[in-house]
Amino acid sequence: MSVSSMNDMEAKSSERVIEVREFEASKDCLGVEDVERRCEVGPSGALSLFTDLLGDPICRVRHSPAFLMLVAEIGEEKEIVGMIRGCIKTVTCGKKLYRNGKNNKQPLPVFTKLAYILGLRVSPSHRRMGIGLKLVEKMEEWFRENGAEYSYIATESDNFASVKLFTNKCGYSKFRTPSILVNPVFAHRVNVSNRVTILKLGPNDAEYLYRRRFSTTEFFPRDIDSILNNKLSLGTFLAVPRGSHNADSWPGSDLFLLDPPESWAVLSVWNCKDVFKLEVRGASRVRRTLAKTTRVVDKALPFLKLPSVPEVFRPFGFHFLYGVGGEGPRADKMVKALCRHAHNFAKESGCSVVATEVASREPLRFGIPHWKTLSCAEDLWCIKRLGEDYSDGSVGDWTKSPPDLSIFVDPREF
Ligand SMILES: CC(C)(COP(=O)(O)OP(=O)(O)OC[C@H]1O[C@@H](n2cnc3c(N)ncnc32)[C@H](O)[C@@H]1OP(=O)(O)O)[C@@H](O)C(=O)NCCC(=O)NCCS
Numbered sequence: 001m002s003v004s005s006m007n008d009m010e011a012k013s014s015e016r017v018i019e020v021r022e023f024e025a026s027k028d029c030l031g032v033e034d035v036e037r038r039c040e041v042g043p044s045g046a047l048s049l050f051t052d053l054l055g056d057p058i059c060r061v062r063h064s065p066a067f068l069m070l071v072a073e074i075g076e077e078k079e080i081v082g083m084i085r086g087c088i089k090t091v092t093c094g095k096k097l098y099r100n101g102k103n104n105k106q107p108l109p110v111f112t113k114l115a116y117i118l119g120l121r122v123s124p125s126h127r128r129m130g131i132g133l134k135l136v137e138k139m140e141e142w143f144r145e146n147g148a149e150y151s152y153i154a155t156e157s158d159n160f161a162s163v164k165l166f167t168n169k170c171g172y173s174k175f176r177t178p179s180i181l182v183n184p185v186f187a188h189r190v191n192v193s194n195r196v197t198i199l200k201l202g203p204n205d206a207e208y209l210y211r212r213r214f215s216t217t218e219f220f221p222r223d224i225d226s227i228l229n230n231k232l233s234l235g236t237f238l239a240v241p242r243g244s245h246n247a248d249s250w251p252g253s254d255l256f257l258l259d260p261p262e263s264w265a266v267l268s269v270w271n272c273k274d275v276f277k278l279e280v281r282g283a284s285r286v287r288r289t290l291a292k293t294t295r296v297v298d299k300a301l302p303f304l305k306l307p308s309v310p311e312v313f314r315p316f317g318f319h320f321l322y323g324v325g326g327e328g329p330r331a332d333k334m335v336k337a338l339c340r341h342a343h344n345f346a347k348e349s350g351c352s353v354v355a356t357e358v359a360s361r362e363p364l365r366f367g368i369p370h371w372k373t374l375s376c377a378e379d380l381w382c383i384k385r386l387g388e389d390y391s392d393g394s395v396g397d398w399t400k401s402p403p404d405l406s407i408f409v410d411p412r413e414f
Contacts, residue, residue, distance in 0.1 A: 016075040018131055020138045023058065023069035023083065031080030032071060034059045039121040052315050054275040059275050060119055061087040063230055063412040065223055068142050072122070072131045082122040084135040087160065087413065088115045088148045089223060093398040095216040109215045112221055112398065115140075116413055120162070126160075129327055136170050150398060157380040161356070172382035176403055178362075180379050181370035182318075182355045184310040185346045187295055188302035195353035196337040197246055199238045201253065201266075203228040206236035206323075208253040208267060214325050218359075220408040227322075227412065228268065232275065235347075237270040237341060238321070239334035242275035263328025265335045265364070269342055273317025273351055280312045285400070288313045312374075316352035319345070322411040324356055324364060332367030339369055357409040364406075 023032070036053065053059050061067035064087035073084035092109040100106045117139060122131045125210045143151050152175065155162040166172040192198065201209065207225045214220055227233060244261040245251075283291075291309035298308035310316070321342055326334050340355070346354045353374060358365045360378070 018072055018074050018081075018129070018134060019078075019267075020070050020072050020134055023071050025058070026226055028071055028080060029055065029057060031073075032083055034052065035080060035083060035121050035123045038123055038125075047280055047282045050277065050279045050281050054276055057083070058085065060413070061085045063227075063232065064116075065089050065226070066146060068139070069119075070138055072135055072136055074126065074131075074197040081126040082131045082135055083119065084117060084121075084139050085119040086115055086117050086139045086143065086151075087222055088113060088143060088146055089410070090114070091222065091410075092216060092218060092220040093150070094218075094401065107216045109220060112150060113146075113148045114219075115143040115146075116237070117151060117153045118413060120153075120404040132161075132165050136165070140170075140386065148386055150383055150385055152381055154379055154381050156376065157378045161323075163380065163382070164383045166384075170384065172384040173399055174380060175383040175399060176381040176407065176411065177360050177378045178357050178381065178407055179186055179360060179365065180355060180357045180376040181365065181368050182353050182374035182376075183368075183370045184307070184342065184353055184374065185343060185351050186306070186308050186310070187298035187347075188305055189344045189347060190305070190340045192340045193333070193337045195242050196239050196334060197242050197244070198337065198341050199240065199245065199247055199250055201236040201238055203233075203236070205253040206268065209238075209257065210323055211235075212253070213327070214323065214406075214408060217406050217408045218404045219326075219410065221410050227410070230412075232271045233411070234269040234271050234345070236266060237338055239265045239326075239338045239341075241330070260327065263326065263330035263334055265324075265326030265331050265338055265367075267321045267324045267335070267338050267342065267356075269345060270320040270322055270414075271349070272320050272355075272411075272414065273349065277315035277317055278312070279315045280354055283313050299393075310352040310353055317349075318351050318353045318355055319349065320411045320414050321354060321356035322414075324358060324362075324368070325406070326364060332364050335364045335367035339367070343369075349384070355414070358413065359403065359405060359407040361403065361405050362407075 060070050067087040069085045071080050074081045090111050091114045094110045095107040096110055097105040098108045152153040153166055206228050210224050242260050294308040298306040340356055385399050
């Protein structure tokens with residue numbers, strides 16, 4: 001092909017109009033799925049992580065209080081070449097001290113309206129044409145119209161294109177670097193410490209406990225009740241030292257918190273399995289066969305407690321642990337017992353892994369069992385202030401605040 005005809009083609013493609021509009025389920029599903037298929041997002045290297053949205057491209061935002069999905073289409077044929085999802089909710093961005101009595105100061109949460117961008121994809125054949133930028137800008141327009149004060153995104157720190165797009169072009173700054181901890185679900189059940197009792201809390205008890213103890217944690221969602229009451233929320237579990245409480249003597253969260261045991265911990269389980277499936281692609285046949293062999297042996301001889309490799313090379317589901325918290329010197333041990341309980345629950349539900357996400361300096365992370373090879377030590381969260389005229393008072397500009405020890409990761413956005 002001559003240089004002049006190539007130049008003609010380039011000119012023609014750059015002339016093709018790109019239009020960004022709201023996603024319409026009735027006509028866009030196939031086009032969106034096609035782009036999704038071509039964008040296997042994953043850590044660099046031979047393996048990639050593919051997400052199957054089970055025919056519902058909007059599934060990863062639809063449980064948030066307000067959400068929107070946009071698509072970018074190109075040319076007269078209106079081919080879909082990119083998409084973006086976004087949602088808005090109210091979360092804690094800091095705390096202030098409230099004087100409660102003469103010498104008693106109580107921390108209270110400061111809330112802000114926060115937007116979140118996820119699932120940004122541009123077809124590989126249409127990259128570096130400004131489509132990603134256009135999608136982000138249109139989404140931010142909707143965020144502003146709906147009163148969002150900040151917007152944030154999460155991306156792998158080695159996703160160069162995404163980090164550059166947000167930090168260089170869109171005005172985001174690097175904010176937090178939590179860790180995604182992923183533990184395999186073995187073919188055998190794991191033992192839960194017999195020094196710990198695990199109680200299942202109803203949504204009202206769970207809400208009371210979370211609001212009283214964790215509402216000042218960064219990113220705590222003000223609508224925690226709607227998360228706990230969502231059908232995807234499979235339960236909240238509390239670990240206490242054996243002998244301190246049991247299901248029959250449970251006094252309710254209010255009385256429990258008036259006189260808690262020295263150490264306790266809590267977490268909730270979210271069913272991601274019914275929302276989307278993941279699949280690790282690109283593994284060699286040898287690797288897959290080895291993994292399968294460990295599982296077959298583990299299933300046949302469960303008493304050996306073999307740490308078998310879960311099924312991740314076919315579409316698999318997982319549970320997400322959110323609201324991981326606790327108090328006292330043995331809180332990490334309590335969290336460990338809860339995670340082991342969650343493992344057995346996930347096994348019964350047919351999940352391949354259990355995942356959670358915690359702040360980089362979270363003290364309880366040492367109690368969370370995980371495999372390094374499946375986990376992501378540094379998930380990069382970037383943030384942007386959408387307007388300058390917000391009065392976030394005592395907190396000031398959240399984007400400049402130092403990280404806390406803990407964060408609350410909303411399961412609806414994982
Ligand atoms: C990240 C992604 C959405 C960017 O889409 P895009 O349409 O190619 O981006 P744009 O053309 O709008 O790029 C805008 C700016 O981002 C930066 N950028 C985008 N891709 C880049 C790359 N591969 N390398 C370096 N910088 C890049 C540049 O600053 C670019 O401006 P420039 O072209 O003037 O230099 C796209 O690469 C993609 O879909 N990747 C796979 C999915 C993914 O990683 N999504 C993000 C997860 S949140």
